[in-house]
Amino acid sequence: MQFITDKQTLADLNLLGKYKSGSLFNFFNRVKTKGGELLLEEMFRTPLTDVVGINSRSASIRYLQKIGIGFEMDNEPLEDALQYLTGARPSGFIASLLGCYRLKIQEILYHSDSFQVHQQQTKAMLQVFRSANILLGNLEKLEEKDNSCKSLQSRLSEVIKNVPIQHFELDRPYSLQETAQFQDLFLNKFRNQVEQLFHILYEFDVLISVASVATERKLSYAKASKEDSDILMEAENLKHPTLSDAIGNSFSLSREKNLVFLTGANMAGKSTWMKTLGVSFYLAHMGFPIAADRMTFQVMEGIFTSINVPDDINAGWSHFYAEVMRVKSVAKEVSDGKRLFVLFDELFKGTNVKDAYDATLAVTERLAGYKTCAFVISTHIIEVGEALLNTPSVIFRYMPTIMVNSKPQYTYHLTEGITTDRQGMIIIENEKILEILG
Incomplete structure (x- = not known):
C-alpha cells in the first residue's frame, strides 16, 4: 500500500528540495555519496505504511546512533x-x-x-x-x-x-x-x-x-501501532524539528476524539503548530526521528494539508475557489474510506465572514464523523467553535495571546478551550496606521 499525499502537502510542510531553504530533506541530508542522496530523496517521497517496516527502520537508525x-x-x-x-x-x-x-x-x-x-x-x-x-x-x-x-x-x-x-x-x-x-x-x-x-x-x-x-x-523516535489501536496520534512535548528554540506541546487524538478545532490570533502560532503536526506525522511514517519526548501513532494511508493554498491564474480560480477545490479533493479521499491525517489552516478565509462561518461549520461537522481519520482545523471565526460545542468528537484548543502594555505577546502553549482574544484593532493602533492616514 502506497502512502498518499500530493504536491500541495509537500510544499506546505516544506519536505522536499535539495536547494530549498529550510526543507526537511536538507535538514537530514548529511550523506557522503550521490547514491545515498538519491536514496534519501526516495525515502522522502515514499513513506512507509506498515508497522513492522516503520519500527524496523526507526530501530536501525536508533542503533546506529547509539x-x-x-x-x-x-x-x-x-x-x-x-x-x-x-x-x-x-x-x-x-x-x-x-x-x-x-x-x-x-x-x-x-x-x-x-x-x-x-x-x-x-x-x-x-x-x-x-x-x-x-x-x-x-x-x-x-x-x-x-x-x-x-x-x-x-x-x-x-x-x-x-x-x-x-x-x-x-x-x-x-x-x-x-x-x-x-x-x-x-x-x-x-x-x-x-x-x-x-x-x-x-x-x-x-x-x-x-x-x-x-x-x-536531540531527536527521539515515534512508535507505530496497529490499525486496531484506539489512539490515532499521541505526543508529549512535540516540536518542529528544524526550529532550535521551538516551544513543545502535548497532543492526542483518538477514534472518539478525532478532530481538533484550533483557534487563536494572527501570529499566535497556529500555522507553525499545524506544520509541526504534519511534519512529525510524515517523518514518523518514514521511520525517521522526530522532536518530542514521546510519540505513538496509528499507521495511516496518507496526509493532506491546506495551509498555503494559492490562487490559480491559469485556471481562472480565485483564492476562495482554489480553497473550495482543495477541500473538495480531500473530501473525496476521506469519503472513499481512506485513513488520513488532514490539516486545514484557516478554512475559507478567501470569502466573507458569513459564508466562511457557514462553510467551516458544515464541513467540520461532517469531517468529524469519519472516525478512522484525524483532523486539525484552524480558524479565526471563534463563533464556529461555539456552535460545535455539542459535537462529541471535537476537541477545542487555542494558542493564547497576552497583552503587556498594550502589546501582544505569544506563549505558543497549546491551551484547552476556545480563544477569546480580539487584539486585531489594538495591533493596528499600535502601528499607528490611522495616524499615518490622518
Whole structure:
C-alpha cells in the first residue's frame, strides 16, 4: 500500500528540495555519496505504511546512533566504480584479457588514456571494497547484543566475504592479466554481488546520516501501532524539528476524539503548530526521528494539508475557489474510506465572514464523523467553535495571546478551550496606521 499525499502537502510542510531553504530533506541530508542522496530523496517521497517496516527502520537508525558509527567513504571512488560497472559484461576471462590488450594497444599507438582510466576505475572498485570492509569491521567491533541493524550488517558481510579480492594491493599498477582478472571478477562472475554492495552502502550512508542529525538535535523516535489501536496520534512535548528554540506541546487524538478545532490570533502560532503536526506525522511514517519526548501513532494511508493554498491564474480560480477545490479533493479521499491525517489552516478565509462561518461549520461537522481519520482545523471565526460545542468528537484548543502594555505577546502553549482574544484593532493602533492616514 502506497502512502498518499500530493504536491500541495509537500510544499506546505516544506519536505522536499535539495536547494530549498529550510526543507526537511536538507535538514537530514548529511550523506557522503550521490547514491545515498538519491536514496534519501526516495525515502522522502515514499513513506512507509506498515508497522513492522516503520519500527524496523526507526530501530536501525536508533542503533546506529547509539553505537556512534561513522560513514567514512568518499563519493569520488564510488562514482568511478559506478562508471566501471557501466561496462559490458565479458563472457569470461579470455574476453576480458583480449579487451585489455586492445586498450593497451590503443594507448601505445594512439596515446589513448582508456587503459589508464580503466585501471583507475579498477582501483576505485577495490577501494570501495576496502572501505566497505572497514565499515564492517567497525560495526562488528562496536556491535551490541540487541543489534537492530543485524540484517543489513549480515548482507554487507556476505557480499564482502564472497568476492575474493583480499589479496590484491591498491597502490601499484596492475598487469594486463590482473586487470582482466578484475574485469572478469567485477563485471561477470560477481556483478550481482557488486551491485548489491552499492545498495547496501547507500542504505548505511542514509541511516548513519539521519542518526547523526538525531544526535545533534536531540531527536527521539515515534512508535507505530496497529490499525486496531484506539489512539490515532499521541505526543508529549512535540516540536518542529528544524526550529532550535521551538516551544513543545502535548497532543492526542483518538477514534472518539478525532478532530481538533484550533483557534487563536494572527501570529499566535497556529500555522507553525499545524506544520509541526504534519511534519512529525510524515517523518514518523518514514521511520525517521522526530522532536518530542514521546510519540505513538496509528499507521495511516496518507496526509493532506491546506495551509498555503494559492490562487490559480491559469485556471481562472480565485483564492476562495482554489480553497473550495482543495477541500473538495480531500473530501473525496476521506469519503472513499481512506485513513488520513488532514490539516486545514484557516478554512475559507478567501470569502466573507458569513459564508466562511457557514462553510467551516458544515464541513467540520461532517469531517468529524469519519472516525478512522484525524483532523486539525484552524480558524479565526471563534463563533464556529461555539456552535460545535455539542459535537462529541471535537476537541477545542487555542494558542493564547497576552497583552503587556498594550502589546501582544505569544506563549505558543497549546491551551484547552476556545480563544477569546480580539487584539486585531489594538495591533493596528499600535502601528499607528490611522495616524499615518490622518
